Amino acid sequence: MKQVAPWRADVTFDQQGLVPAIAQDAETGVILMVAWMNADALDETISTRRAVYWSRSRQRLWRKGEESGHVQTVHDIRLDCDGDVVLLKVTQERGTACHTGRASCFYRQLQGQGDDAQWQIVDPVLKDPEQIYK
């Protein structure tokens, strides 16, 4: 019987067996995206040094870039104090992490005050999404 790897004991997966994983650009510090990992996704990320997530919508492993070529090469893997969030420091191949063709998924900024505050798009589209997934 295969032993469970020791790193697994420190990771607190939620009731669905998932932890959120942040992908941060290793060079610039820009937060590119947040996705989810199950134990298999984290295992494969550790062994391949390519970011692998669990797609909640498709209910299967999602090897980032498998369709788009927008692979994330992983340089550093961190765990927070509670063991329930993973941080990946990555190089984002082809420069765009977001399916909208932007560098980062966090392209909406809250502007305005109080009840009038609204999310405004502040980051440019770098690549036509139709070209990413053609």
Next chain:
Amino acid sequence: MKQVAPWRADVTFDQQGLVPAIAQDAETGVILMVAWMNADALDETISTRRAVYWSRSRQRLWRKGEESGHVQTVHDIRLDCDGDVVLLKVTQERGTACHTGRASCFYRQLQGQGDDAQWQIVDPVLKDPEQIYK
């Protein structure tokens, strides 16, 4: 009847009414912590520009720094493409976000290969936790 603020429509809270919120140092880009917000926590964060989370363990609003003085002043609030993760760019008052007395909660780094990989503490304790919460 009070209208619901327009920014709320774009935020996708989960079945527990929560979204994860990342606190990132606005100057250095270091990811300090991840906590959870409900609509009231986000509302108060927007209006006060101090980070307010929802404590899942205590089931109440958690005004970061209310006991420790380690307040987070919020400069920028971002939302990701799916609307289900919030990013705060903050100044961390007193320099330590983590209850362990470290600057960041992500102080454990995966070291080693494959099944022998283990989490190693790589960031120093800057402040005695007993002094933070005395």
